[in-house]
Amino acid sequence: MSFKNILIITLLVLPFTGFAQVVPPPMPPPPPPGLPIDGFSGFLIALGIIYGVKKKYKDSSS
Template sequence: MGPKNILIIILLILPFIGFAQLAPPSPSPGPPPPPPGLPIDGFSGALLALGVIYGVRKKYKDSSS
């Protein structure tokens, strides 16, 4: 292993050592945690509404025959 290979290895390893260092802790605490429970976003609300509509239609269709 010549001096050229050692120089290449050092130049490749130094950036990884810099990226691997831990970041200092932030001075301010993070945002508050979200409230407990499942969040209901637009997609979940649409699925819930479609399920209710499907159930009501099926119930009326079965009861009318």
């Protein structure tokens, strides 16, 4: 193989390797501000309120 053939192959292959690379997907939009409250968080908050009310009534009766 001569230098000319190697040069032609190199000049043809290099651009194709650049086009063949996978482009990363675009960034997803940021989440909305604030803390989302799902069912479990709501359950924990309700459980804390119930516990606090029970403790308050128990302490005030004695």
